[in-house]
Amino acid sequence: MSTVTPTRTPAGTPGGTPTTGASAVSTTAAIGLVAEREITSQVRSKAFLISTAITLLLILGGIILSSVLGGGGDEEATDTVALVGTSETVSASTLDVREVASRAEAEELLRSGEVDAVVLADDSPAGVTVLGLEEVPGGVVGTLTVQPEIELLEPPTGNPGLRAVVGIGFGLAFMITALGSGTMIVQNTVQEKQSRVVEILLAAVPARVLLAGKILGNWVIGVSTAAAMAATAALGLAVTGQGELLAMLTAPMLWFVLFFLVGFVLIASVFAAAGALVSRQEDTGTVMQPAMMLVLLPYFGVVFFADNPLVMTILSYVPFSAPVGMPLRLFFGDAAWWEPLISLAILVVTAWLVSLVAARMYENSLLKMGSRVPLREALKRT
Template structure:
């Protein structure tokens, strides 16, 4: 009786293939999660609602253009004046009738008085219309010796938006990496995974998958913001924030790889979700510092310059400086190179710590011990 020929075992996947498999698993797991889908949808709706609300409130605060009655002789006076809407009247009497009926705020009529060099008179009902007078006033050009180019309010809003977007995305997906790492370790699923892929491939897949999700969410927010600005007629702001937003997405892509490696390697030091607080606190501080730094020091050029070159805060500091026009063309390139080199170094050290700690259960692995073994 012949012995059946055993089937050859399938070849173990290579490092790149293993990393892509883990990344696909991370992406599909998150994409099928109702909490992730709902939170992303809510976030996009809030962004769009905020833009629409800003536009509506702005229009209401401006109150629209002020209606002013004009006759043929004075129509050209307010033809190009912002904030005034011309209402044609056949003659002076008809213009005055429009004012008396309160259909218009005022009327601009010709004046033949020799003492009036302007040649026009503003007719109103019971009080001088300050808005009309200010719109018609001729003011000389103003030269600013210290022209910062951006109002304090707009400076704060843009700084806040960049800071909060970085903070929320980094914390959300970084915490997801940490939680999944500990749960896999606590449930011993990691032992099954490591029987197929290497620890470095497992870590690389987690970083790659969550980076794709995080950058995708940031890109979706940017796309919704652009659509909202265009639909609400605020597309003039795109010229101001377009390039800084593109740089922010690029910086976030590289910066999140660095943070993801820190979240995963730190979480691999413990075996229970309850023990993640102490090991993740330093990493969370690195996420919070750029957010609070750009909020409290958005008007301090020295602090922003330092932030734009420190790897952990560059994804926020440099885009803000680019928006404010305070960075030269070469500065984001240099900062990105520094951030990329740091991300590669931190990921390499984090991978060695992860591979030495992820299979160890029981007591918490001390950081000094993990670093010593990773040396």
């Protein structure tokens, strides 16, 4: 059975809640102090620093390794092109050129796989058009002295492999940062309850201020970690010469950061409320499991349903998966310009409502020791 440990509240603030206009400044300062305490405790943790460094190295190494394995042998290979007409833009020293009489014959060679591309000398502004099947080899375009017109005989409707890779990337970034920070919030909250430090903290600041400071501090850590991961991925893409993919990812990554800023508050509120329900580290697993599923949902959702337009559309509006689902749809051009705005608005409202519920649970449970606090008791009005 849970027991309640009484604590003192600051003078002039019934229930520990500031009541004067001047106290608003002290409340802001108190939130900052709690946030600073959270940030400092994590930054000084060797486990956090080592795990973050390993994660960044894995991201960089994975991008470099995939580039080497996926395109290492293509750089030295000579592309074969079918040339229709005479064009001074084609260098026979860098391309394996096969002259053909007509476009129809060249297209037949292209469809059969005998050539990698077709170069047509025509009356277009560039004087040359390059034909490809589903894509045009970069080596062909790079050897031409002008920027040609490009036509694809069989334009791809999508790239399942790239969709899966980008989806996993967004999902991992959200999962690692949110899950790591959320776990830290739960552990710190339970440790403070178990060591009775929370009684000292609540004698100085109200529970809602303590909660806000914890969320803010871990928000800073989470956003910084996500930014470091994005910067590392951008560095890896730039180093491996995947500038085109990096350019395509820029806008979706900005949307991902924007959604992450709000989505993290939502996740952190859930973890903080969960941590306040128990007072022993061995009991954290029972309260963390539901919260962890809310974080794992975006990851598994984009991995298993990345090719399903209907499911991805739904996931892009569900608050817990929107930080992953919407940027992914934007990357592949599957979302209209107004969709991320509506999705973000839904996420903001949900985060606000969940944070209010979490604050009530936090206040009602923080001083109750012993067995796990029942959810009904944590949600009751005081």
